Amino acid sequence: MSASRKCPNCGKWSRWTQNPADRCEHCNSVLDPVAIAREQAREERREEEKKRLSINFIEINPDDAWYTQFFKRIGLGFQIAFVSIISFFLWLIALLAG
Ligand SMILES: [Zn+2]
Known part of the structure; x- marks a missing residue:
């Protein structure tokens, strides 16, 4: 699946594969910083749950x-x-x- 997304940093359209790690073709900044933050929060929560269960x-x-x-x-x-x-x-x- 191929789509394009407007870069939040430079405002140019860039190819986007729905991957939160995708970066802008023009300025190399992260295209979806919200998704990355969400992913990190989920990861941290998982770690905490693991710690509590052990x-x-x-x-x-x-x-x-x-x-x-x-x-x-x-x-x-x-x-x-x-x-x-x-x-x-x-x-x-x-x-x-x-
Ligand atoms: Zn950019």
Whole structure:
């Protein structure tokens, strides 16, 4: 699909392939800065969601005292159970929605 778009910088018409990364043939400025900003915002939101979803599991250090290791193992068990339940619900929701 080929179209042309008026360059927001120099005002000349330039070939545009609907790609947000397309640049003006005359002044080499971005033809669709809004699309690029939108794309970046979406990317940032995705990164943030990934960060929120990732759970830092407790690390068991072999140098820890036996009772520290014991409680860490219990905590880790709860974390794994929690993640399993969340995954199960996500799977269930996906199943019901489909
Ligand atoms: Zn231009």
